[in-house]
Amino acid sequence: MANDTEKSPLNQLARCGQSIWLDFIRRDFTTNGSLKELVDHNVVRGVTSNPSIFEKAIGHGAEYEEETRALLAQKSLSAGELYEHLAVEDIQHACDVLAPVFNATNKRDGYVSFEVSPYIAHDQDATLHEARRLWRAVARDNLMIKIPATVEAVGAVRQAIAEGINVNVTLLFSIELYKDILEAYIAGLEARVAQGKAIDHVASVASFFVSRIDTKIDAEIDRRVADGDLQAGALQALRGKVAIANATCAYHYYKEVTESERWKALAAQGAQTQRLLWASTSTKDKAYRDVLYVEELIGDATVNTLPPITLEAFRDHGVAQPRLAEGAEEARHVLTQADRLGLKLDDITDTLLTEGCAAFCLSFDALLGAVAARREAVLGEKLLTVSNALPDDMAASVVAAEKEWSREDKIRRLWERDASVWTNGSESKWLGWLTAAQDGLANIDAYNRLAQDVKTHGYKDVLLLGMGGSSLGPEVLEKTFGRVDGGPTLHVLDSTDPQQIATFRDAVDLGNTLFIVSSKSGSTLEPNILLAYFWEQAKKALGREPSERFVAVTDPGSAMEQKAKDHGFSHIFYGNPEIGGRYSVLSPFGLTPAAAAGYDVRAFLENVQLMVASCDATVPAMVNPGVQLGLALGVAATSFGRDKITFVASPEIASLGAWLEQLLAESTGKRGTGLIPFDGETLGEPSVYGQDRVFVELRLGHEPVDSRLKALREVGHPVLGLHLQTPEQIGQAFFAFEFATAVAGSILGIDPFDQPDVEFSKVETRKLTEAYAETGHLPEEVPFASDGSLTFYADDKNAAALGTGDAASVLGAHFKRVGAGDYIGLLAYIERNSSHTQWEQDVRLMLRDRLHVATAAQFGPRFLHSTGQAYKGGPNSGVFLQITAEDAADLAIPHHAYTFGVVKAAQARGDFDVLASRGRRALRVHITGPLSEGLERLAKVLSDVVKGA
Numbered sequence: 001m002a003n004d005t006e007k008s009p010l011n012q013l014a015r016c017g018q019s020i021w022l023d024f025i026r027r028d029f030t031t032n033g034s035l036k037e038l039v040d041h042n043v044v045r046g047v048t049s050n051p052s053i054f055e056k057a058i059g060h061g062a063e064y065e066e067e068t069r070a071l072l073a074q075k076s077l078s079a080g081e082l083y084e085h086l087a088v089e090d091i092q093h094a095c096d097v098l099a100p101v102f103n104a105t106n107k108r109d110g111y112v113s114f115e116v117s118p119y120i121a122h123d124q125d126a127t128l129h130e131a132r133r134l135w136r137a138v139a140r141d142n143l144m145i146k147i148p149a150t151v152e153a154v155g156a157v158r159q160a161i162a163e164g165i166n167v168n169v170t171l172l173f174s175i176e177l178y179k180d181i182l183e184a185y186i187a188g189l190e191a192r193v194a195q196g197k198a199i200d201h202v203a204s205v206a207s208f209f210v211s212r213i214d215t216k217i218d219a220e221i222d223r224r225v226a227d228g229d230l231q232a233g234a235l236q237a238l239r240g241k242v243a244i245a246n247a248t249c250a251y252h253y254y255k256e257v258t259e260s261e262r263w264k265a266l267a268a269q270g271a272q273t274q275r276l277l278w279a280s281t282s283t284k285d286k287a288y289r290d291v292l293y294v295e296e297l298i299g300d301a302t303v304n305t306l307p308p309i310t311l312e313a314f315r316d317h318g319v320a321q322p323r324l325a326e327g328a329e330e331a332r333h334v335l336t337q338a339d340r341l342g343l344k345l346d347d348i349t350d351t352l353l354t355e356g357c358a359a360f361c362l363s364f365d366a367l368l369g370a371v372a373a374r375r376e377a378v379l380g381e382k383l384l385t386v387s388n389a390l391p392d393d394m395a396a397s398v399v400a401a402e403k404e405w406s407r408e409d410k411i412r413r414l415w416e417r418d419a420s421v422w423t424n425g426s427e428s429k430w431l432g433w434l435t436a437a438q439d440g441l442a443n444i445d446a447y448n449r450l451a452q453d454v455k456t457h458g459y460k461d462v463l464l465l466g467m468g469g470s471s472l473g474p475e476v477l478e479k480t481f482g483r484v485d486g487g488p489t490l491h492v493l494d495s496t497d498p499q500q501i502a503t504f505r506d507a508v509d510l511g512n513t514l515f516i517v518s519s520k521s522g523s524t525l526e527p528n529i530l531l532a533y534f535w536e537q538a539k540k541a542l543g544r545e546p547s548e549r550f551v552a553v554t555d556p557g558s559a560m561e562q563k564a565k566d567h568g569f570s571h572i573f574y575g576n577p578e579i580g581g582r583y584s585v586l587s588p589f590g591l592t593p594a595a596a597a598g599y600d601v602r603a604f605l606e607n608v609q610l611m612v613a614s615c616d617a618t619v620p621a622m623v624n625p626g627v628q629l630g631l632a633l634g635v636a637a638t639s640f641g642r643d644k645i646t647f648v649a650s651p652e653i654a655s656l657g658a659w660l661e662q663l664l665a666e667s668t669g670k671r672g673t674g675l676i677p678f679d680g681e682t683l684g685e686p687s688v689y690g691q692d693r694v695f696v697e698l699r700l701g702h703e704p705v706d707s708r709l710k711a712l713r714e715v716g717h718p719v720l721g722l723h724l725q726t727p728e729q730i731g732q733a734f735f736a737f738e739f740a741t742a743v744a745g746s747i748l749g750i751d752p753f754d755q756p757d758v759e760f761s762k763v764e765t766r767k768l769t770e771a772y773a774e775t776g777h778l779p780e781e782v783p784f785a786s787d788g789s790l791t792f793y794a795d796d797k798n799a800a801a802l803g804t805g806d807a808a809s810v811l812g813a814h815f816k817r818v819g820a821g822d823y824i825g826l827l828a829y830i831e832r833n834s835s836h837t838q839w840e841q842d843v844r845l846m847l848r849d850r851l852h853v854a855t856a857a858q859f860g861p862r863f864l865h866s867t868g869q870a871y872k873g874g875p876n877s878g879v880f881l882q883i884t885a886e887d888a889a890d891l892a893i894p895h896h897a898y899t900f901g902v903v904k905a906a907q908a909r910g911d912f913d914v915l916a917s918r919g920r921r922a923l924r925v926h927i928t929g930p931l932s933e934g935l936e937r938l939a940k941v942l943s944d945v946v947k948g949a
């Protein structure tokens, strides 16, 4: 620093009353002594940072890697948390280096500026909240919190000052706004005085951006000159002048105010003026001197923050002469002239503010994106990965959606439970799932107690009774993790089929079973009647009341809670009323059975937390796995007509498919739109698919699930991938898909948290069972056609379309109604056992291969709580074949007037009535006589009628 003598240009600036701050920060620059050297030689008296500066530093600097690794080894941190850790440390180091200047100048200089998130620039409360948080996090007296100068920020600046937080108000372009900011500073100080608080330690600068104004004005001048403007000469004379004139006028306003009596009263109490800080002072137009925005803006009580390159230039050949004090008249003349020539400075400063905020948001996105990528690299195989292989046009639309999400700050708004991300309905009351894993960890002792109880009693079986959201998650856990050595077997029963209930009853050791009755609402028919049935069964097996063998999972205040209390259940686990059933797997509805089965709930949830952090509010759309999946699903459906989501899974995690079906269908299938999910439809050759599919590969390990996916990708089908490294990552998959569904719901423009048609079916079923209880029979129904063991029922409209012929003619007419873009739903109200599952599978694949449409294979009443929503409320593209049969044997329900067989029949009829009322193409075939023969015949007729189709 030998050239920074008394006469050096930089030292001359100090003599003119101007402080030079450095517009740059980076860890190695601070740690290797470079910053200290500049400070020691009195070259630099402060530091400013902004999102772009941090993007270059943290986003690209290898020196941050080691610490990233160390931080992640300690705990799960999101990209935002990581960034903040690293940035706060950098800011603290710089503050410490500048502390001697701060002390020597009596708190006038020696500040380091740290900017609040640019995303919240238009939110006064959020800005203030963030200012307080960062102020506390850095905890240095010579910190300045940078707040962008939007209209909304004015109040935040005033309040922050009143609270004694130093503020650098940044992104100032307009003199009008600057006046408001200066007023906010003064009012903030006055508020402190009114409260008897000291003001001599509160500092603020107003960062006026310079070069960007010339960039815009000069471009406008050049355009008009090129267009042959008659005022070309006068216009050209203003090139490179307007920005300086604007800044000069701001300076004179500052002078005026600080000479006012009002200010003098504050100064008497030790107040520091809010100095103007010239920012954006590197020269952008190479035709100008590279020190133009330094030399022209020299004046007493100002700061100029310079990037290293401009600092070096001025040091080398800058001329330090005070210009501002003298320049008022000329500046006013330039601005008047600009106005006269139609150069609209107000419009330009407004645009610059908007563009400045947007540019900082982009930098912040790039910064957080880079941190997220580094986090992913460090966590490696601890995280599942999402990969989207999309055709070019779809990929471009997803990128556009990403930009939209970034611009509209939707990820943060989603995390803040802002219903305007969806329909502005009741969505904000249904986002408890975002923190379910964290809540579960807080409640870990209760799960451990249950696990201990199960061990102490040595239960052989755990039988969970519940439907939909209460059963599908636990089923995935059981199918994925199986039985823990020495632990019980977890069984999940979600049916009213008498045979299925009997099969479960016979599979468990009734005298040595823990029963979990799971119902959020507590009013769902199935868990209530299953409870009635198994209570009696357990009582019979034990020879006494089985109270301690029963556990309830339900929302507080539900009828089930009361029942559990009345019956003296050993445990009641309470759900979060802000989590809907299909989003409840990471809440007590999944964790209670998991604990009972002996799974390590803590490890499971900690694993989930990694994905929660990956989808965090701070992780930009382009690297946020939940957003990536959700945008691809939403965009594929809304812009490309690809609304059939086909899951293809590694066998070890295949059970995820049924859970996903509920999540997607129940969340999105409404108001005539939606994503229709298809689980378990074995892949075929590309020729059997229409243009309405999205394939989702759920892969465990490194091997692709099915080699045919490659061919499908090659012919232009979108293939999304969720790649799990270990089965434990199933928890991460739950969260990633919950998030994705919420995102897709936003794109579809629906409320992804209600399920009107599931509720409607429940009501219809209840009406029928109540009628049965009164009359002893279900309402009469008349088949419109019959053929031996196959009898056909439908509403009048469907019946009229299908004729009264034999089975082949009715079924033939029904499936003739299937067209491109449709799907087929087989809805069988029979036992869900392996042979029936295989039957459905064979029939669906045959139909798929012949008719080239997507096919769903469902069992009632299970699907009523799941895909049933989309079948009724989603697009009218489903063609349904409901299959019912005589029950070989029925089961009575203790204390009820009806049997399980009656309930199941009522459910099928209720389901059909709702399908028909929604104008769906639906047909019910009822099988009489031996079921296997009836199914065989039905399969044969179906195969014949669609042959050659």
Ligand SMILES: O=C(CO)[C@@H](O)[C@H](O)[C@H](O)[C@H](O)COP(=O)(O)O
Pocket (backbone or CB within 6 Å): 023, 048, 049, 050, 113, 146, 168, 169, 170, 171, 207, 211, 212, 277, 279, 280, 281, 282, 305
């Ligand atoms: O802290 C501040 C202003 O307070 C600075 O970092 C300010 O953000 C920068 O000078 C500007 O962003 C740089 O603008 P530009 O040279 O890219 O137009």
Ligand SMILES: O=C[C@H](O)COP(=O)(O)O
Pocket (backbone or CB within 6 Å): 467, 468, 469, 470, 518, 519, 520, 521, 522, 523, 524, 527, 581, 582, 758, 865
């Ligand atoms: O998905 C939810 C099912 O409809 C069951 O509801 P529930 O948990 O209130 O009994």
